[in-house]
Amino acid sequence: MLNSYQTIYRGGTGEIVxxxxxFIVTTFxxxxxxxxxxxxxxxxxxxxDARHNCWAYTVGVEQPLVRCSDDGEPSGTAGKPIMEVITGQELKNVLVIVTRYFGGTLLGTGGLVRAYTAAAKAGIDASVQVVKTFGYKLRVKTDYTGLGKIQYILGQRGLTILDSVYTDVVEVEVLVPAEDEERIVAEIVEGSNGKAEMEKGAECFFAKVDGEMVVF
Structure with a gap:
C-alpha cells in the first residue's frame, strides 16, 4: 500500500471562454x-442543454482505474487532455467534468486540446488538495514523570495528538505514519526507559486540511 498520495479533499469549479x-469545469x-x-x-x-459533458476520472490508489470520455468531441481532444492534467499532478481518486456550451466557432483539434486542458487545470486549482498519509492510531500510556519526554518526542516528530486522558496515569492517542512506525515506537521505548505502554489501534488515512488534522 502507498504510504501517501495526493487527492482532492473538496471539489471546485471554474470556467474559461x-x-x-x-467551458465549465467541476471537480469531485x-x-x-x-x-x-x-x-x-x-x-x-x-x-x-450543453453540447458536450466531457470527463475523466481515476479511482484507486495503487493500481488506479482510469476512464475518460470525449462525449462527442473529436477523438482524443477532450477526455484525454483532462486525464493528462489529473495524472500530471499525480492526483488519485479524482473526477473532473468539463461542460462545453458551443459558441459557434470551431476550435480545431489543437484548440480543443488547449481549451480542455486549461479548463481542467482551472477546476483543479479551485479545489482543495491534500496529501493523505497512511498510518494508524497509537495509544501511549505513561506515568506523569515520563509525560514530558514523550510529549517532546511527539512534538519533534510533528505527530498529532487526538486525545489525552489524565487519571493516575496519562494516556495519549496519536496519529503515526506507517512508514515511521518502528522508529517512533523505538524512540518512545528509549525515552521512557521501557516504562511506556503502547497499543496499536485502527489503521486509517489522515491529512491536514486548513491547519487541522482530518482522519478518514
Missing part, C-alpha cells in the same frame, strides 16, 4: 467507479 465557447473527490458514474449522470442532467 474560448472563441465564445464556454471519488472513491469508487459507481460514485464517479453517478456524479457524471447528475452533472449531465444539470447541464442538459
Amino acid at each position: 474560448e472563441k465564445k465557447s464556454r 473527490p471519488v472513491e469508487t467507479e459507481d460514485e464517479a458514474t453517478a456524479i457524471i449522470e447528475k452533472v449531465k442532467k444539470q447541464y442538459w
Whole structure:
C-alpha cells in the first residue's frame, strides 16, 4: 500500500471562454467507479442543454482505474487532455467534468486540446488538495514523570495528538505514519526507559486540511 498520495479533499469549479465557447469545469473527490458514474449522470442532467459533458476520472490508489470520455468531441481532444492534467499532478481518486456550451466557432483539434486542458487545470486549482498519509492510531500510556519526554518526542516528530486522558496515569492517542512506525515506537521505548505502554489501534488515512488534522 502507498504510504501517501495526493487527492482532492473538496471539489471546485471554474470556467474559461474560448472563441465564445464556454467551458465549465467541476471537480469531485471519488472513491469508487459507481460514485464517479453517478456524479457524471447528475452533472449531465444539470447541464442538459450543453453540447458536450466531457470527463475523466481515476479511482484507486495503487493500481488506479482510469476512464475518460470525449462525449462527442473529436477523438482524443477532450477526455484525454483532462486525464493528462489529473495524472500530471499525480492526483488519485479524482473526477473532473468539463461542460462545453458551443459558441459557434470551431476550435480545431489543437484548440480543443488547449481549451480542455486549461479548463481542467482551472477546476483543479479551485479545489482543495491534500496529501493523505497512511498510518494508524497509537495509544501511549505513561506515568506523569515520563509525560514530558514523550510529549517532546511527539512534538519533534510533528505527530498529532487526538486525545489525552489524565487519571493516575496519562494516556495519549496519536496519529503515526506507517512508514515511521518502528522508529517512533523505538524512540518512545528509549525515552521512557521501557516504562511506556503502547497499543496499536485502527489503521486509517489522515491529512491536514486548513491547519487541522482530518482522519478518514
